[in-house]
Amino acid sequence: MTEACENAVLQYLSTSSDATIEDTFPWSASQNLDHLRVIGAVKSLHTEGYVATDELATSYFEPSKEALQILKDGSQEILVFKALTESGKLSLPELQAKVGKDVAKIGMGNCMRSKWIQKDGGDLVPTKQFEEVNDEVQDALKALELGNYAQDSIDEKLTQVLKRRKLITLKTLKSLKVARGASYAPERVKKAADLTKEMLDSGAWKTTPFKPYNFSTLGEKVGGGYLHPLLKVRAEFRKILMEMGFEEMPTNKWVESSFWNFDSLFQPQSHPARDAHDTFFIKEPAQTISVPEEYYERVKTMHESGGSGSIGYRYDFKREEAMKNLLRTHTTAVSSQMLYKLANQEGGFQPARYYSIDRVFRNETMDATHLCEFHQVEGLVADYDLSLGDLIGTIETFFNKIGITELRFKPAFNPYTEPSMEIFGYHPDLKKWTEIGNSGMFRPEMLAPMGLPENVRVIAWGLSLERPTMIKYRIKNIRDLFGHKVEMARTRTAPICRFDAVAKD
Numbered sequence: 187m188t189e190a191c192e193n194a195v196l197q198y199l200s201t202s203s204d205a206t207i208e209d210t211f212p213w214s215a216s217q218n219l220d221h222l223r224v225i226g227a228v229k230s231l232h233t234e235g236y237v238a239t240d241e242l243a244t245s246y247f248e249p250s251k252e253a254l255q256i257l258k259d260g261s262q263e264i265l266v267f268k269a270l271t272e273s274g275k276l277s278l279p280e281l282q283a284k285v286g287k288d289v290a291k292i293g294m295g296n297c298m299r300s301k302w303i304q305k306d307g308g309d310l311v312p313t314k315q316f317e318e319v320n321d322e323v324q325d326a327l328k329a330l331e332l333g334n335y336a337q338d339s340i341d342e343k344l345t346q347v348l349k350r351r352k353l354i355t356l357k358t359l360k361s362l363k364v365a366r367g368a369s370y371a372p373e374r375v376k377k378a379a380d381l382t383k384e385m386l387d388s389g390a391w392k393t394t395p396f397k398p399y400n401f402s403t404l405g406e407k408v409g410g411g412y413l414h415p416l417l418k419v420r421a422e423f424r425k426i427l428m429e430m431g432f433e434e435m436p437t438n439k440w441v442e443s444s445f446w447n448f449d450s451l452f453q454p455q456s457h458p459a460r461d462a463h464d465t466f467f468i469k470e471p472a473q474t475i476s477v478p479e480e481y482y483e484r485v486k487t488m489h490e491s492g493g494s495g496s497i498g499y500r501y502d503f504k505r506e507e508a509m510k511n512l513l514r515t516h517t518t519a520v521s522s523q524m525l526y527k528l529a530n531q532e533g534g535f536q537p538a539r540y541y542s543i544d545r546v547f548r549n550e551t552m553d554a555t556h557l558c559e560f561h562q563v564e565g566l567v568a569d570y571d572l573s574l575g576d577l578i579g580t581i582e583t584f585f586n587k588i589g590i591t592e593l594r595f596k597p598a599f600n601p602y603t604e605p606s607m608e609i610f611g612y613h614p615d616l617k618k619w620t621e622i623g624n625s626g627m628f629r630p631e632m633l634a635p636m637g638l639p640e641n642v643r644v645i646a647w648g649l650s651l652e653r654p655t656m657i658k659y660r661i662k663n664i665r666d667l668f669g670h671k672v673e674m675a676r677t678r679t680a681p682i683c684r685f686d687a688v689a690k691d
């Protein structure tokens with residue numbers, strides 16, 4: 187079909203060197219060809235210089251369905267007028283039965299306005315002022331030669347009424363003027379787009395005409411380098427935490443010892459979370475190589491018999507249990523190492539704020555909102571004489587910055603914090619209260635063995651990265667966010683993450 191169009195155009199231009207298709211629209215109709223295909227063919231011929239083109243735009247009126255009906259039967263007012271003059275008088279239901287409800291409604295109004303008809307009791311009658319009336323609307327539509335594309339004289343007055351009654355709309359038709367181009371030939375020579383092995387083998391490449399390069403074409407879209415939604419949210423969280431003066435902790439190890447993941451956090455060795463049902467233990471190597479021995483001893487003592495006002499758990503602390511390797515179950519394992527470093531750094535303890543955002547692992551039953559691995563956002567502030575008020579304030583600032591301004595705190599329990607608080611936020615997107623994090627002040631039983639000065643307090647909180655990401659990107663099932671079922675297109679098209687900063691600070 188395109189080829190037929192191409193041939194028709196080239197043929198038409200072959201009659202003389204200045205043969206011209208003045209306008210492809212009427213020309214296509216005269217050749218019995220589809221205009222859009224002709225345009226396609228001309229554009230394709232143009233790329234190889236067979237033809238030269240000029241763009242044309244012509245205005246024309248398109249009739250509405252109602253206008254087509256009027257062209258056929260006459261305007262509504264004429265139909266009503268005729269019905270009334272024929273019968274002398276009609277009640278509204280009679281008129282409706284005769285001309286139809288829609289026609290009766292529009293026609294009656296127009297007839298009344300022109301004083302062609304009037305009310306007579308419950309009936310409608312002609313006013314007798316007019317013997318005969320002209321169907322101006324139908325005449326106007328006819329005069330416009332509706333649908334006829336070549337409208338050069340458009341009578342303003344005539345069209346105003348029709349436009350007001352929404353019987354016509356002005357449209358623009360794009361077409362082309364076509365003449366011979368610099369490389370005109372009466373027949374199109376098929377040009378090869380690609381050099382093939384066969385052409386090289388046979389030597390055909392020497393004589394085959396090739397398509398010229400089209401340097402103005404748009405290149406193929408390059409797919410690559412898109413950030414996953416989780417990484418976009420992570421980048422935004424990082425920015426917020428950095429704004430708040432937090433420094434990132436090194437989280438590059440996924441394998442930890444039970445000592446750092448649990449014992450240093452004063453989590454008893456018999457704690458159910460330390461069961462293989464909840465934690466992934468490493469088979470090879472099953473044991474960690476080393477722990478800081480002095481500190482280990484202090485942790486062991488704290489568990490067994492307490493200190494710093496605590497009576498401890500009073501059980502036999504087992505080295506074998508502490509040395510077990512596992513996939514870290516929370517990034518608090520990183521926080522404890524950081525705090526230990528901070529307590530023992532050269533020059534002694536200095537107040538600090540740290541954060542981390544990285545992956546953790548739990549032996550969970552997987553469902554629409556839980557996977558065995560997810561990401562935790564964790565923050566801590568270590569300073570002298572911090573209070574619960576500081577924790578609440580810090581948490582409020584952080585969540586305000588990610589757009590959650592209404593917060594509630596609920597007492598909770600963690601082996602390593604006292605007091606502990608679950609954080610609930612009213613989510614403006616979801617319009618409900620949801621649990622959004624966990625927090626607390628690290629216990630003296632955890633901090634004292636590290637060697638932190640006695641009046642140093644550490645406030646900390648943690649949340650998952652997945653939850654705010656799923657809310658932000660309206661993802662219902664976690665498998666659509668993470669894992670092998672993620673749709674790549676979704677990652678490519680996910681908008682950048684912005685949390686509107688509404689913090690009052």
Ligand SMILES: N[C@@H](Cc1ccccc1)C(=O)O
Nearest residue numbers: 516518624625626646647648
């Ligand atoms: N580690 C806690 C989060 C938390 C961090 C710091 C203090 C209190 C709680 C969790 O896994 O949910």
